[in-house]
Each structure stands twice: as C-alpha cells, then as structure tokens.
Amino acid sequence: MEIYSEVLGNVNLSPEWKEKLADARTDYIFLDQWTAQKSRFLGKGTSGKEYPIALKRHTQIVDGDIIAYDPEANTAAVLRIELSPVLVVDLEGIASRNPEEIIRISVELGHAIGNQHWPAVVKGTKVYVPLTVDKKVMMSVMETHNIEGITFRFEKGLDVIPFMAPHEIRRLFGGASHESHAHVHGHVHPHGHHHDA
Secondary structure, X not given: OOOEOOOOEEOOOOHXXXXXXXXXXXXXEEEEOOHHHOOEEEEEEOOOOEXXXXXXXXXXXXXXXXXXXXXXXXXXXXXXXEOOOEXXXXXXXXXXXXXXXXXXXXXXXXXHHHHOOOXXXXXXXXXXEEOXXXXXXXXXXXXXXXXXXXXXXXXXXXXHHHHOOHHHHHHHHOOHHHHHHOOOOXXXXXXXOOOOO
C-alpha cells in the first residue's frame, strides 16, 4: 500500500495546480481540525479509498493540500479541513478609554472566558475563542455577562487562520473539542483560587 509522505501543492493557493486539477477526477479527504494537526493518520477519500498519510513532523496541513496526483490517469487526492467557527471578541471599542476601565473590562472578559475553561488567543484588540460547546451556549454566556464596550461574533475558522501563527492555530483548532472534555468530570475551582485560563 502506498504511503503519502509529502504535500505536492495546494489547489487553493496555486493557480497552476488549480488549472491542472480543473478537469481531474479529484478524491477529497475530509479531515476534522483534530486530525489536521497530526502528521500521521489514515485518511479516507470521498471515493472510499484509504490514504495512509505520513508527513514530515511539524508539517502544518492547510485546506486544499494535494497529496496525490497522477497526470496520466488525470486523478488527484486533496485534503479538505473542516474547521469549526471561532468566537471573535473585539475590544477595539474600549481601546481609547482610560487604563482603569480597560483593565476592569479586560478582567471581566477574562473571568467570563476562564470560568468556562475556554482556550483563547489574543491578537491586537481581538480575542479568538474556539468553539468548544454549542454556539448558542457561547452566545448565551457572552450575553449574560453583558460586558460593556465589546462586540462579539462568530467567524469561519478558515477566515481566521491567515492571522495566526502555527502555535496559535494549534491552540484554536488542535483538539479544542478534546480539551473541553477534560473539564467535564465535575471538579470545582473554589472562587479566588488561581488557575491558568
């Protein structure tokens, strides 16, 4: 059985590949964001064919990566990543306020997110929080806390990726759903007890 060990190109990022694959029979291998963080896994194409994938360690898979291409048979295999949406909290509205207000509002937001054990990445005036529970639950938490001066909305995971470094991508998409399960086993933090958010 053939092992696929390198990314040949990317159909989304390369006009040449896009053209090459325009009329090719393409087998799409859909990956969830957890699998997309791995370098070794068994992918399954929409055709039902299995693809043993063993990429170099620390290879960051990107949506549209091509792992197989046969110009004679005019066939290709392309990785597609299904990323969860991301809650984007924007603090730009408080940036011009006095330092005490900025600190108070930021701590309120940190408390709201930390209390839920939601991982987060801060970039500039935005806080990115991966979808770890149902969207409605996340919206409800944000609305309940009603933190003044901030706005929040969901954005597609793929739209957020270009702004992120690899370690931030892993924080947002590398097992967010797995991380949240670690806190389901009923342990309680007494209020006032410090823990890392």
